[in-house]
Amino acid sequence: MPFCNSTDADFHHSDFGQEGRCLYPEAHRQRRHAQTTSPFTPPDEDDLTFVVNSGPGLDTGCTFREGGPLVFSVKIPRVFGDIDKLLAAGLISEIVTLSMPAYDVDFADGERDVVSLNGTPLSGFLTGVNEVWKLNSFNIPINMLKFPTDPGEGGTAQEEDNVISIDIDINNDGWCVAIDWAAVAIQKAPLPVVLFHGILSSGDVWEPLWETELEKLGIPNDGNQNLGELGSIQSNADLIASRVTSSIDRWGVKKVNIVCHSKGGLDSRHYVENADNVANVIQIGTPNGGSPLADFIQRASLTALGILPTVLINLFAGPAGVQLTTPHMALYNLMHGSNSNVRYTALAGMYDAGCFALNPFCRPVDRLLLSISGSPGDTIVPKWSVHALGYTGKPSYSSSGADGSAKHSPLIQSFAVFNQLQGRVTSNRRNLQTSSTPEPDYQSTISLSGIMIQGGGFSDYLYIDGTTEAYIILLYPSGQLGFTLVSPDGTTIDPAYATSNPSIVGYEDSEVFGSKIALYALINPAVGSWQIQVTGNLVLEPQIPFAVSGLLLQPAITLKSSLASPSVTSGTSLVFVAEPSDSNGPIRGALAQVTVESPDGTLTTLNLMDDGLTPDAYADDGVYTGSFITTSQAGNYRAAVSVEGTVPPLFSREVFVLGSVSAATATVNNFSDAPLDNDSDGLFNQLVISFDVSVTVPGDFYLLAILTDSEGNEQNIGMTVSVSGISTLSVSFDGETIYNNGVDGPYTLSALRLAEESGFSVAVVVNLEDAYTTAPYEFTQFDRSALQVKGGTTIPMDLNSNGLFDRLDVSLDVETVSSGFYEWSATLRDSLGTEIDFDSGSATFSAESNSFILMFDGTLIGDNRVDGPYFVSDLLLYGAGESLVQSTGVYTTDTLLASQFESTLPPPTVSPSATPTVDPCNDPINFCGKSNKVQICHKGKKSRCVRSDKLDDYLNEGSSCGVCPNSNTSAKSQKNELFSR
Numbered sequence: 001m002p003f004c005n006s007t008d009a010d011f012h013h014s015d016f017g018q019e020g021r022c023l024y025p026e027a028h029r030q031r032r033h034a035q036t037t038s039p040f041t042p043p044d045e046d047d048l049t050f051v052v053n054s055g056p057g058l059d060t061g062c063t064f065r066e067g068g069p070l071v072f073s074v075k076i077p078r079v080f081g082d083i084d085k086l087l088a089a090g091l092i093s094e095i096v097t098l099s100m101p102a103y104d105v106d107f108a109d110g111e112r113d114v115v116s117l118n119g120t121p122l123s124g125f126l127t128g129v130n131e132v133w134k135l136n137s138f139n140i141p142i143n144m145l146k147f148p149t150d151p152g153e154g155g156t157a158q159e160e161d162n163v164i165s166i167d168i169d170i171n172n173d174g175w176c177v178a179i180d181w182a183a184v185a186i187q188k189a190p191l192p193v194v195l196f197h198g199i200l201s202s203g204d205v206w207e208p209l210w211e212t213e214l215e216k217l218g219i220p221n222d223g224n225q226n227l228g229e230l231g232s233i234q235s236n237a238d239l240i241a242s243r244v245t246s247s248i249d250r251w252g253v254k255k256v257n258i259v260c261h262s263k264g265g266l267d268s269r270h271y272v273e274n275a276d277n278v279a280n281v282i283q284i285g286t287p288n289g290g291s292p293l294a295d296f297i298q299r300a301s302l303t304a305l306g307i308l309p310t311v312l313i314n315l316f317a318g319p320a321g322v323q324l325t326t327p328h329m330a331l332y333n334l335m336h337g338s339n340s341n342v343r344y345t346a347l348a349g350m351y352d353a354g355c356f357a358l359n360p361f362c363r364p365v366d367r368l369l370l371s372i373s374g375s376p377g378d379t380i381v382p383k384w385s386v387h388a389l390g391y392t393g394k395p396s397y398s399s400s401g402a403d404g405s406a407k408h409s410p411l412i413q414s415f416a417v418f419n420q421l422q423g424r425v426t427s428n429r430r431n432l433q434t435s436s437t438p439e440p441d442y443q444s445t446i447s448l449s450g451i452m453i454q455g456g457g458f459s460d461y462l463y464i465d466g467t468t469e470a471y472i473i474l475l476y477p478s479g480q481l482g483f484t485l486v487s488p489d490g491t492t493i494d495p496a497y498a499t500s501n502p503s504i505v506g507y508e509d510s511e512v513f514g515s516k517i518a519l520y521a522l523i524n525p526a527v528g529s530w531q532i533q534v535t536g537n538l539v540l541e542p543q544i545p546f547a548v549s550g551l552l553l554q555p556a557i558t559l560k561s562s563l564a565s566p567s568v569t570s571g572t573s574l575v576f577v578a579e580p581s582d583s584n585g586p587i588r589g590a591l592a593q594v595t596v597e598s599p600d601g602t603l604t605t606l607n608l609m610d611d612g613l614t615p616d617a618y619a620d621d622g623v624y625t626g627s628f629i630t631t632s633q634a635g636n637y638r639a640a641v642s643v644e645g646t647v648p649p650l651f652s653r654e655v656f657v658l659g660s661v662s663a664a665t666a667t668v669n670n671f672s673d674a675p676l677d678n679d680s681d682g683l684f685n686q687l688v689i690s691f692d693v694s695v696t697v698p699g700d701f702y703l704l705a706i707l708t709d710s711e712g713n714e715q716n717i718g719m720t721v722s723v724s725g726i727s728t729l730s731v732s733f734d735g736e737t738i739y740n741n742g743v744d745g746p747y748t749l750s751a752l753r754l755a756e757e758s759g760f761s762v763a764v765v766v767n768l769e770d771a772y773t774t775a776p777y778e779f780t781q782f783d784r785s786a787l788q789v790k791g792g793t794t795i796p797m798d799l800n801s802n803g804l805f806d807r808l809d810v811s812l813d814v815e816t817v818s819s820g821f822y823e824w825s826a827t828l829r830d831s832l833g834t835e836i837d838f839d840s841g842s843a844t845f846s847a848e849s850n851s852f853i854l855m856f857d858g859t860l861i862g863d864n865r866v867d868g869p870y871f872v873s874d875l876l877l878y879g880a881g882e883s884l885v886q887s888t889g890v891y892t893t894d895t896l897l898a899s900q901f902e903s904t905l906p907p908p909t910v911s912p913s914a915t916p917t918v919d920p921c922n923d924p925i926n927f928c929g930k931s932n933k934v935q936i937c938h939k940g941k942k943s944r945c946v947r948s949d950k951l952d953d954y955l956n957e958g959s960s961c962g963v964c965p966n967s968n969t970s971a972k973s974q975k976n977e978l979f980s981r
Contacts, residue, residue, distance in 0.1 A: 085218025157252030195223035198262025236267035289388030290326030348386035349378030354401030360506030445550035482535035488528030559653035586622020599635030662763035664697035698724035822879030862903030
């Protein structure tokens with residue numbers, strides 16, 4: 001700004017004083033605390049960006065040296081961890097950015113204003129031009145910043161002041177300056193990690209490896225939460241909520257990352273579905289689709305419960321274990337989706353026993369567990385179950401033989417798994433396909449069960465039909481039971497016999513999650529009745545239950561069983577269906593029945609008929625059906641369906657089935673839709689769909705609604721709702737998401753589901769597909785950023801026709817919501833971040849598409865002697881009540897050589913070389929104005945700014961980082977590491 005005795009003083013000073021009057025330095029000092037702010041909105045604060053926007057030293061009006069220095073503080077509330085360790089591991093930015101919009105810095109005319117941080121002057125000065133707001137950015141070492149220290153578990157982080165001082169006009173030439181706000185932006189840093197264990201475990205499992213390695217990397221972490229041995233998904237989610245909240249207070253962050261094992265992954269899924277404080281969920285061996293082993297043990301335990309109400313294997317047989325079964329998780333997944341703001345990864349273990357074919361003595365327990373749970377898998381959870389969800393990343397880890405690190409429990413003690421997950425973004429693009437449930441490789445015989453006392457004995461028979469490999473399995477809770485077989489030809493098979501005949505039989509007894517299992521592995525077992533003998537060698541309780549079952553691998557005869565509807569309302573029958581078959585088709589004339597356990601523990605056995613009488617549709621078609629009518633209790637109904645052949649071929653089969661009964665019935669009608677413009681800018685922030693729900697029993701229900709466009713893009717909303725009588729419910733879908741998808745309506749409410757969730761049961765009361773179609777909205781009617789740079793064009797200008805460029809013009813394409821008068825300023829930088837030139841201007845924009853030209857001095861480019869491409873940065877664009885502040889990634893020019901521009905310097909002795917090619921997905925300059933947004937070429941068609949935590953989704957769909965060929969739009973991005981945002 002000129003001196004007050006300048007002939008232009010009144011005009012130039014009118015923005016900061018009374019119009020038409022000059023303000024002298026004393027007047028400026030008196031106005032230091034006036035709210036004369038810039039037109040620019042500061043960036044949003046998050047876990048990487050910290051802002052000061054008010055207080056002494058800011059909004060002072062144009063302040064002269066006598067009124068300075070301008071002093072203000074950026075407060076950093078976040079505990080980052082051990083900075084030195086993080087730097088050594090490459091997990092945190094070595095250089096961070098301090099940005100501030102400065103007004104009226106007449107740099108070209110000699111004004112020099114020095115910026116200091118925490119008492120240390122920064123390299124360079126504020127820059128700008130007369131009466132223009134310019135975004136100034138300084139690259140500073142991260143070690144110049146002050147961060148809070150970890151207060152420890154239960155504590156609250158105390159923010160640290162980072163003091164910024166502006167020493168105004170150090171040459172005392174009569175210049176002034178104003179600062180509106182300041183922001184410190186850290187490009188990358190790891191979020192704290194909270195770890196949650198699985199079943200029959202505790203937080204101690206994380207200490208040997210994960211907590212130790214995270215400490216080595218300098219990452220704050222907490223694995224101390226104990227979720228209990230086998231709590232419900234819902235109750236454990238409440239514990240997770242409490243731990244995450246305390247972790248956020250402890251480390252001063254807005255979000256954390258969660259790492260979880262086994263069922264802890266289900267508990268974490270449930271919590272984050274509607275949470276806003278988790279960035280990543282990393283699951284290890286989580287049964288997202290359920291565990292067939294849980295199905296197997298639930299079926300066996302139903303037989304034992306008829307004798308003694310004590311579980312056989314604590315892991316799966318109790319009521320909570322129902323939540324781990326495949327039918328329960330099918331219902332759960334029907335009702336529960338993802339959180340679009342959370343990134344999910346699910347790592348599956350793939351263990352191979354490493355045995356030659358038909359070697360019964362080679363790791364029989366591991367082979368049995370793989371046969372039951374499914375291979376490939378980790379012996380407890382199959383790969384297909386871990387990868388059952390379409391929205392997770394799907395890495396896997398393998399081991400074989402004596403290396404059991406890919407087994408279920410050892411997965412979290414594997415250093416290789418830790419390393420694989422740490423680098424998952426660069427090594428594993430997310431596969432967004434859903435894994436389907438495969439048909440099992442095994443079939444179970446009916447189960448035998450009994451009670452055992454010390455010194456007692458038991459004998460019964462199992463029929464084994466033709467198969468190349470079979471297991472006969474004894475399950476019991478504790479002690480030591482003797483286990484002997486007698487084959488149909490009278491051969492007695494005990495552990496000693498197995499040791500002497502390893503080519504035809506193997507034996508192993510072991511513990512599985514705190515309970516006992518003993519088994520014989522049989523090669524080409526004889527067809528017929530096998531006698532089972534069990535003795536009470538060491539019974540630690542007065543009496544214990546046990547169950548025996550046969551497992552046949554890929555037999556000719558199979559049994560499929562299901563419910564006509566897995567969820568019904570109270571008083572409505574559960575209809576069980578059994579379908580035995582072999583290579584010739586359905587098997588007729590068999591004996592079929594189901595044993596059902598009601599929620600109160602009552603056991604009922606029901607015959608399934610093939611007589612053509614209701615509910616059986618056709619007589620003698622090999623489909624056996626029966627109605628269980630005693631459904632007055634709401635909750636889970638566990639069932640074991642068994643079928644036995646009464647005439648050749650003789651066989652027995654048994655399958656676990658789960659049904660659920662709701663207390664209420666519900667109907668849904670009277671749909672309508674209405675868009676909402678919450679901020680009166682003419683664009684819809686939300687699309688609200690309303691409907692009436694009528695229930696017979698009032699209560700809390702879980703609601704899932706999915707909105708789909710014609711290209712298959714989905715938004716899902718899940719929430720708990722209270723319904724009494726007839727209630728009107730509404731679901732609000734995000735308008736900006738609709739706009740970003742770029743698809744016109746009408747839109748379809750493709751799924752609407754309502755369920756009772758209580759205890760360990762999920763009972764669906766409403767399940768509507770394609771329930772409603774909205775009005776035919778255009779996607780451009782929905783909310784978006786009021787100002788967006790959509791691309792640009794590089795225009796080098798040779799004004800004197802001498803073959804060298806005098807000027808580099810950059811035409812930027814801008815989309816605006818509102819028409820009006822707009823002003824702008826921006827900087828041109830080289831690949832080293834050096835500021836080359838600055839330009840500003842103004843124009844009247846119409847709504848929608850506009851463009852403006854930035855003109856940069858070609859001689860300054862030539863004298864800088866650094867080859868392109870060059871980068872437009874530090875963009876300030878404002879007008880019509882809106883503003884855009886974009887520090888980096890505004891636009892990348894074509895690759896031009898410095899030698900193509902005019903220069904005042906003699907030619908270099910060696911030809912300058914272009915800067916190395918930069919991977920646009922790793923270019924640290926490539927952002928969209930906010931640290932959490934990246935510019936991409938969307939499906940090769942158009943440029944778009946997307947959230948960086950969704951980058952992999954777009955790359956997986958065929959988009960790319962960088963410039964669309966038809967728009968030259970820059971795409972600067974940085975791929976996230978596992979623990980970085």
